[in-house]
Amino acid sequence: MSTQDKNKYVLYSYFRSSCSARIRIAAHLKDIPLEYKYVNLVKGAQHSKDYHGLNPSESVPTLVVHDAGSGAEITRIRQSVAILEFLEEVEDDPKLLPDETLERAKVRELLNIISCDIQPVTNLRVLNFIKSHGISADEWQQHFMRLGFQAYEELLATSGGKFSVGDSVSLADCALAPAVDGVLRFGVQVETEFPRVWKIWRELSELKAFQNGRWDSQPDTPEELKRHA
Numbered sequence: 001m002s003t004q005d006k007n008k009y010v011l012y013s014y015f016r017s018s019c020s021a022r023i024r025i026a027a028h029l030k031d032i033p034l035e036y037k038y039v040n041l042v043k044g045a046q047h048s049k050d051y052h053g054l055n056p057s058e059s060v061p062t063l064v065v066h067d068a069g070s071g072a073e074i075t076r077i078r079q080s081v082a083i084l085e086f087l088e089e090v091e092d093d094p095k096l097l098p099d100e101t102l103e104r105a106k107v108r109e110l111l112n113i114i115s116c117d118i119q120p121v122t123n124l125r126v127l128n129f130i131k132s133h134g135i136s137a138d139e140w141q142q143h144f145m146r147l148g149f150q151a152y153e154e155l156l157a158t159s160g161g162k163f164s165v166g167d168s169v170s171l172a173d174c175a176l177a178p179a180v181d182g183v184l185r186f187g188v189q190v191e192t193e194f195p196r197v198w199k200i201w202r203e204l205s206e207l208k209a210f211q212n213g214r215w216d217s218q219p220d221t222p223e224e225l226k227r228h229a
């Protein structure tokens with residue numbers, strides 16, 4: 001049963017955050033209304049005392065769930081994959097995890113390549129740290145992103161269809177699209193290096209929910225970076 005109507009959701013997000021984009025996209029796909037609060041990662045707002053109180057990991061996204069009637073806070077969820085799975089349980093239309101167990105494992109396998117193998121080693125705090133040790137952040141990003149995307153590309157040979165797993169959009173796609181946006185920014189030639197990923201990303205880019213969740217169309221996207229349709 002959908003509990004969506006009883007809850008009100010506040011998402012702490014940053015326009016460039018790929019982890020936040022996963023949630024924005026899934027919520028758009030499911031028509032779950034989110035109220036947004038913005039955390040400017042580049043200005044270090046994630047390290048403020050107030051935000052630390054909300055999310056001790058000092059990262060976005062954070063989803064705060066309120067009772068829609070009383071407004072009372074019910075819970076906070078501070079990890080993007082936990083939020084994705086929560087939203088999936090709250091609203092299963094459309095399903096972003098397939099019914100079939102083996103298919104679900106494939107979605108989670110791909111989702112984990114992005115969320116466990118690529119994103120953590122290319123996160124802002126990691127880049128700041130390696131830069132302070134004289135290592136090129138661009139080279140680092142490209143290296144680790146390529147490793148992850150190579151694996152994703154190879155797995156697509158068996159799982160892929162129109163989207164990452166077959167022909168239905170899944171949680172893997174919600175994580176893939178923002179990750180591709182990120183790797184393109186760092187100069188990786190996705191079209192030639194990872195053609196299966198590229199094809200899927202192109203399909204996803206046509207979907208309204210992916211356009212609405214993308215980094216370049218958020219209220220906190222700086223005006224000069226905004227996509228003007």
Ligand SMILES: N[C@@H](CCC(=O)N[C@@H](CS)C(=O)NCC(=O)O)C(=O)O
Nearest residue numbers: 017018019059060079080081124125
């Ligand atoms: N495992 C966490 C990672 C969250 C995370 O690292 N978010 C990034 C943005 S995509 C962040 O807030 N970085 C801030 C920093 O590194 O200081 C999740 O999936 O939610």
